[in-house]
Amino acid sequence: MVMPALAARVDAIEPFYVMELMKEAHALERAGRDIIHMSVGQPDFTAPPSVVEAAVAAMQSGRTQYTAALGIEPLRAAIARFYRDTQQLEIDPSRVIVTAGASAALLLACTALVDRDDEVLMPDPCYPCNRHFVTAADGHPVMIPSGPAERFQLTAAQVEQHWGPHTRGVLLASPSNPTGTSIEPAELARLVDVVRRHGGFTVVDEIYQGLSYEAHPVSALTLGEDIVTVNSFSKYFNMTGWRLGWLVVPPQFVPVFEKLAQNLFICASALAQYAALACFEPATLAIFETRRREFQRRRDYIVPALRELGFGVPVVPDGAFYVYADCREVPHTAHGDSAALTRAILHDAGVGLVPGMDFGTASPQSYLRLSYATAYEKIEEAVARIGKLFGTA
Missing domain, CATH: 3.40.640.10 (Type I PLP-dependent aspartate aminotransferase-like (Major domain))
Known part of the structure; x- marks a missing residue:
């Protein structure tokens, strides 16, 4: 059977790699691994x-x-x-x-x-x-x-x-x-x-x-x-x-x-x-403000923690719940290759991150994205796991 041709624009739209990595992380979970998800930009809080x-x-x-x-x-x-x-x-x-x-x-x-x-x-x-x-x-x-x-x-x-x-x-x-x-x-x-x-x-x-x-x-x-x-x-x-x-x-x-x-x-x-x-409603807005302050607390922990691990954070994020971290100097054999590094961190440390290749073509191999939209205790555990992988813990 000959299938009809698809529109040319389809070839110009690349896969959303964060979703592909999520599928990989979920496969590891189904195999019994404990994975800390710091990839998808989704608040761990749900609707009040x-x-x-x-x-x-x-x-x-x-x-x-x-x-x-x-x-x-x-x-x-x-x-x-x-x-x-x-x-x-x-x-x-x-x-x-x-x-x-x-x-x-x-x-x-x-x-x-x-x-x-x-x-x-x-x-x-x-x-x-x-x-x-x-x-x-x-x-x-x-x-x-x-x-x-x-x-x-x-x-x-x-x-x-x-x-x-x-x-x-x-x-x-x-x-x-x-x-x-x-x-x-x-x-x-x-x-x-x-x-x-x-x-x-x-x-x-x-x-x-x-x-x-x-x-x-x-x-x-x-x-x-x-x-x-x-x-x-x-x-x-x-x-x-x-x-x-x-x-x-x-x-x-x-x-x-x-x-x-x-x-x-x-x-x-x-x-x-x-x-x-x-x-x-005022009471609901108060909940959102409490949660905003919790996101800020997480940011204030993760930025110096990443620097201690060897990542560069050249610009401290002032909003959202992401850090765009430079991985060129981290103590790992895959440093300078964010795709290989995020895969190693996922499989060897059980922490899901996103390589820079999702976000453009300007030095994507040098950066990875971390989402701190997860519980503070999980962020601490993720830092400990990566530190152990890097030999810095």
């Missing part, structure tokens, strides 16, 4: 009881049918109030678009803004799916090497230098996956000015902004209504599997995004939307 109770109440009351494509109005209003209460930003709820996770939000943004063969600038390293969203829209992601000197983020000077005749805009994340670093507000303002001068778009993924540790987070929305931001209930709100996110878009874009959402997704999960309303 009030959120679960709100979901049950929605189910029992029959709120399980389609909602409006833009999301239920009470949730859009609650998100707008959240910006007002946390950042003193007045956002019209009509600009808020509730989506089936941040992934759907990014897909909508790329579908709306990227034409065939348009180039979109982004830092290298960055979240791998970002470049694949651009590819899926028939655009071309342009990865710009951004190292420790740039905090692993794009700068205004880099955007100016790399803007070409086919460049359409920039796709940023602050704080970033895999580095946990943010773009400093003044630099972001300069960057946005460069994009505006060229008539381009700026999309900023802010899904980790609630998990900021060094300073009060500042949304890119403070820079004007022409910015598109992406956010999510997955990270700060601990609702990864509920698949719920949102966009804030310019007022003129709302009808376009609504049309696309109607056709591509119909709507986000009704149950998840009604449950998420409970996220904004």
Whole structure:
């Protein structure tokens, strides 16, 4: 039987290696191994009881049918109030678009803004799916090497230098996956000015902004209504599997995004939307803040611990729950080859990490990503296991 040919874009989208490593780790667990998972970016915390109770109440009351494509109005209003209460930003709820996770939000943004063969600038390293969203829209992601000197983020000077005749805009994340670093507000303002001068778009993924540790987070929305931001209930709100996110878009874009959402997704999960309303209750927000401080405690332990093990941490992460660690000087035969090193650490120490190859092509063999979104005691045990493997314990 001759199978029909697949679309050419499929070949341009690489596997998500973190998920492949997860499969390998689960196979070891099924064989009886104890594995400490520090690979997938998923909080070990789950939705608080009030959120679960709100979901049950929605189910029992029959709120399980389609909602409006833009999301239920009470949730859009609650998100707008959240910006007002946390950042003193007045956002019209009509600009808020509730989506089936941040992934759907990014897909909508790329579908709306990227034409065939348009180039979109982004830092290298960055979240791998970002470049694949651009590819899926028939655009071309342009990865710009951004190292420790740039905090692993794009700068205004880099955007100016790399803007070409086919460049359409920039796709940023602050704080970033895999580095946990943010773009400093003044630099972001300069960057946005460069994009505006060229008539381009700026999309900023802010899904980790609630998990900021060094300073009060500042949304890119403070820079004007022409910015598109992406956010999510997955990270700060601990609702990864509920698949719920949102966009804030310019007022003129709302009808376009609504049309696309109607056709591509119909709507986000009704149950998840009604449950998420409970996220904004004062008692629930207090739980999230306690958990944020726990993530910071873990970061404050793991960064010096990694340095003691021989890893380089050239930029201390100020948000999210990741460390992007330089492995070139670690006391192991696989140092300088993060793919081989993470496999050795998984099989010989029982700790799951992610090699840099997932996040770009700028020195990926030199870096690995560690997620500290797991219990403090497990992080301590992981450090002990790696220290024993390296002979430093």
